[in-house]
Amino acid sequence: MKTVAELNELRAANLKNVVLRKGAEALDAAKAAAPAGAFDGKYNVLVCGGTGCTSSHSEKIVDALNEEIKKNGLEDKVNVVLTGCFGLCALGPIMIVYPEGAFYSRMDAANVERVVKEHLIGGKPCTDLLYDETVAEDGSIKSLDETDFYKKQVRVALRNCGVIDPMSISEYIACDGYQALAKVLTEYQPEDVIKVITDSGLRGRGGGGFPTGRKWALCAPNKAPQKYVVCNADEGDPGAFMDRSVLEGDPHCLIEAMAIAGYAIGATQGYVYVRAEYPIAVNRLQAAIEAAREAGMLGKNIFGSGFDFDMEIRLGAGAFVCGEETALMTSIEGNRGEPRPRPPYPAVKGLFNAPTIENNVETFANVPQIILRGAEWFASMGTERSKGTKVFALGGKIKHTGLVEIPMGTTLDEIVNEIGGGVPNGKKFKAAQTGGPSGGCIPASLINTEVDYDNLVSIGCMMGSGGLIVMDEDTCMVDMAKFFLEFTVDESCGKCTPCRVGTKRLLEMLDKITRGEGTLEDLDKMEELCEYIKANSLCGLGQTAPNPVLSTLKFFRDEYVAHVVDKKCPAGVCKELLSYTIDKEKCIGCGVCARNCPVNAIKKTDYTAPGHKLPSMEIDPSVCVKCGACMSTCKFKAISKG
Amino acid sequence: MQKKISNLPFKGTAEQEAELKKIIAAHKHDKSLLMAVMQKAQDVYGYLPLEVQTMIAEGMDVPTEKVYGIATFYAQFALSPKGKYNISVCLGTACYVKGAGEMFDKLQELLGIGAEECTPDGKFSLTACRCIGACGLAPVLTVNEEVYGRLTAKDMESILAKYN
Numbered sequence: 001m002k003t004v005a006e007l008n009e010l011r012a013a014n015l016k017n018v019v020l021r022k023g024a025e026a027l028d029a030a031k032a033a034a035p036a037g038a039f040d041g042k043y044n045v046l047v048c049g050g051t052g053c054t055s056s057h058s059e060k061i062v063d064a065l066n067e068e069i070k071k072n073g074l075e076d077k078v079n080v081v082l083t084g085c086f087g088l089c090a091l092g093p094i095m096i097v098y099p100e101g102a103f104y105s106r107m108d109a110a111n112v113e114r115v116v117k118e119h120l121i122g123g124k125p126c127t128d129l130l131y132d133e134t135v136a137e138d139g140s141i142k143s144l145d146e147t148d149f150y151k152k153q154v155r156v157a158l159r160n161c162g163v164i165d166p167m168s169i170s171e172y173i174a175c176d177g178y179q180a181l182a183k184v185l186t187e188y189q190p191e192d193v194i195k196v197i198t199d200s201g202l203r204g205r206g207g208g209g210f211p212t213g214r215k216w217a218l219c220a221p222n223k224a225p226q227k228y229v230v231c232n233a234d235e236g237d238p239g240a241f242m243d244r245s246v247l248e249g250d251p252h253c254l255i256e257a258m259a260i261a262g263y264a265i266g267a268t269q270g271y272v273y274v275r276a277e278y279p280i281a282v283n284r285l286q287a288a289i290e291a292a293r294e295a296g297m298l299g300k301n302i303f304g305s306g307f308d309f310d311m312e313i314r315l316g317a318g319a320f321v322c323g324e325e326t327a328l329m330t331s332i333e334g335n336r337g338e339p340r341p342r343p344p345y346p347a348v349k350g351l352f353n354a355p356t357i358e359n360n361v362e363t364f365a366n367v368p369q370i371i372l373r374g375a376e377w378f379a380s381m382g383t384e385r386s387k388g389t390k391v392f393a394l395g396g397k398i399k400h401t402g403l404v405e406i407p408m409g410t411t412l413d414e415i416v417n418e419i420g421g422g423v424p425n426g427k428k429f430k431a432a433q434t435g436g437p438s439g440g441c442i443p444a445s446l447i448n449t450e451v452d453y454d455n456l457v458s459i460g461c462m463m464g465s466g467g468l469i470v471m472d473e474d475t476c477m478v479d480m481a482k483f484f485l486e487f488t489v490d491e492s493c494g495k496c497t498p499c500r501v502g503t504k505r506l507l508e509m510l511d512k513i514t515r516g517e518g519t520l521e522d523l524d525k526m527e528e529l530c531e532y533i534k535a536n537s538l539c540g541l542g543q544t545a546p547n548p549v550l551s552t553l554k555f556f557r558d559e560y561v562a563h564v565v566d567k568k569c570p571a572g573v574c575k576e577l578l579s580y581t582i583d584k585e586k587c588i589g590c591g592v593c594a595r596n597c598p599v600n601a602i603k604k605t606d607y608t609a610p611g612h613k614l615p616s617m618e619i620d621p622s623v624c625v626k627c628g629a630c631m632s633t634c635k636f637k638a639i640s641k642g
Numbered sequence: 643m644q645k646k647i648s649n650l651p652f653k654g655t656a657e658q659e660a661e662l663k664k665i666i667a668a669h670k671h672d673k674s675l676l677m678a679v680m681q682k683a684q685d686v687y688g689y690l691p692l693e694v695q696t697m698i699a700e701g702m703d704v705p706t707e708k709v710y711g712i713a714t715f716y717a718q719f720a721l722s723p724k725g726k727y728n729i730s731v732c733l734g735t736a737c738y739v740k741g742a743g744e745m746f747d748k749l750q751e752l753l754g755i756g757a758e759e760c761t762p763d764g765k766f767s768l769t770a771c772r773c774i775g776a777c778g779l780a781p782v783l784t785v786n787e788e789v790y791g792r793l794t795a796k797d798m799e800s801i802l803a804k805y806n
Binding site for chain 1: 716739772
């Protein structure tokens with residue numbers, strides 16, 4: 001057990017280790033308090049250890065750094081920290097050197113020796129290796145906050161990601177860690193905690209947007225010998241990775257928040273249900289739980305308050321339906337993850353039949369800050385009914401793939417074109433898909449939509465957990481809807497008929513349309529079936545499964561009609577509807593395409609275009625398998641598809 | 643999703659069985675840990691053949707039907723063995739819109755096997771996986787633990803060549 005005074009001492013003692021990263025003001029204050037020259041020549045080198053950068057071998061950079069530091073005797077001056085995700089995954093692996101905040105992008109271990117020599121010893125950042133947006137014309141370094149990607153971001157849930165070492169509880173404590181838990185346990189009654197969370201307007205970040213305070217208030221009065229706090233870290237929405245980033249970059253924040261929730265509702269045991277596909281996150285969270293126990297932040301009589309709380313990790317095994325709260329609880333109990341009918345609601349009868357609250361990782365990550373900075377502060381951000389910030393994982397056809405946290409109400413235009421850097425390769429923005437397989441598409445005509453829970457629902461989308469996939473003119477919306485339906489058909493647990501059979505029939509109709517065999521009547525039938533599935537499915541998976549079809553039918557009906565009536569795929573994706581043709585005026589008759597054709601569908605014609613020496617080629621459509629090999633080998637752009 | 647059940651003979655060793663028994667003994671007290679036991683058993687054997695499922699059921703004192711039900715419900719559990727090199731192509735949304743589907747088709751063509759299958763020499767197996775979260779590198783695939791990112795279908799041959 002620790003006392004609050006001991007926690008504060010630890011914070012003060014560890015501050016010097018992180019103060020270099022805290023901005024000029026904090027550093028100046030620390031310098032004034034320390035002996036002269038105490039910070040001279042000191043550097044913190046932060047290397048991203050998130051899944052994205054680890055996949056491009058950021059650990060090799062750390063090894064190379066440590067080797068160079070040892071070689072040059074810089075152990076006392078330079079502190080190398082493996083952090084969580086910085087967010088700008090497109091530029092990974094990333095390394096940031098403080099106090100300057102120099103942002104090295106696409107870093108290569110081969111450049112480490114030079115950076116150590118010129119920057120860490122010579123004091124001159126290697127500006128040619130920095131992210132170009134952070135280097136001013138005069139060669140000086142601009143703050144990251146001035147770049148398009150970071151300028152509009154407000155980091156609450158992600159505030160420690162990419163700032164602290166997730167494996168170090170002392171760095172977390174130095175950044176006000178466990179202060180919220182101390183405050184709650186020593187100053188608040190459980191109902192005060194619920195009031196603060198309710199007043200802040202925090203809503204569930206996992207997708208549905210249920211008010212968090214109300215969820216806790218529903219569970220708190222239920223008397224039982226054992227209650228549970230469950231964290232949903234089964235981030236199943238493909239293309240979303242915000243929860244993983246919090247787990248990888250700031251695991252103690254989740255532990256602190258769950259303990260606070262436990263105090264608020266009267267639970268002493270927590271479970272975190274994490275995807276087994278996130279090995280780095282699982283390891284760091286496990287290490288953090290052990291460190292928290294050792295430091296007395298979990299266990300018996302926390303801060304001498306008499307409150308006990310402990311937690312365990314349970315690994316998921318790859319089932320999308322387990323993101324649904326009752327299915328998740330069934331899975332923790334060691335069963336097939338099938339949802340249960342509600343009522344009874346989990347607040348009354350949840351995990352192991354005991355009163356339970358379940359929140360998503362990002363929701364929990366907001367809690368300590370709300371306690372420390374107050375409900376008014378949190379409620380001052382966002383829109384009228386959606387408060388605070390939201391983390392989005394930007395992916396697909398966008399320049400800056402990565403993780404961004406922005407105030408609710410930021411327009412889609414700002415997210416895609418300013419923060420995300422727009423669609424690459426000069427292509428046109430066509431739509432953004434939010435909410436994964438449960439969500440819908442926002443078309444280009446609605447790009448000025450202010451993104452919050454209610455606005456998205458009103459246009460047939462949903463916030464979802466925050467995956468935001470950008471699509472350009474090369475994406476076929478019918479194919480996209482089919483992709484999501486294939487996913488839900490695969491992942492439907494099979495318990496209720498509307499979802500199990502309905503999604504399968506929807507997929508068959510979509511398949512028929514992409515093969516050019518659909519009729520206009522099919523479109524009406526699909527709409528009718530969608531409404532039926534929505535109204536009759538047992539859980540959220542089935543109730544939202546038709547959304548990708550409904551929203552594409554609503555905004556891109558012309559594409560469906562093109563597939564059905566004209567038997568064409570405007571984006572050139574659906575193979576059965578494609579045909580390749582050779583422009584006989586452009587073709588010089590070199591025959592490269594014919595040699596690359598796997599089925600010998602290309603033959604010489606009798607026609608020689610003016611100015612060319614050899615006769616043009618042509619494709620026999622009855623033989624062509626539409627593989628596209630000819631088009632990609634033609635140097636003269638004489639082959640087109642349509 | 644329909645799972646492929648292997649008809650290859652079970653070749654478990656005595657060491658593997660001893661390890662499995664140890665795992666079961668450590669988790670036997672709490673039936674809600676059944677999934678954790680199955681995950682650890684899969685680490686030991688590489689997959690969960692019926693023989694292993696039966697041992698787990700007996701050890702944990704639950705019906706084999708329950709173990710089988712869980713094994714077929716969750717994507718992570720494999721009922722057929724993996725190749726020496728397991729190639730897993732991410733078909734999450736971000737990878738899909740960047741052409742992961744074409745990569746997957748190309749691999750099927752090059753290896754002559756379908757999804758969830760293993761080449762006859764036991765060298766390569768092919769799986770389609772859900773998002774592994776490396777969306778910044780899309781499209782990605784993994785060969786065992788090694789991650790390859792920012793790929794096109796044209797890169798498939800050279801990746802396979804590294805393991806031949």
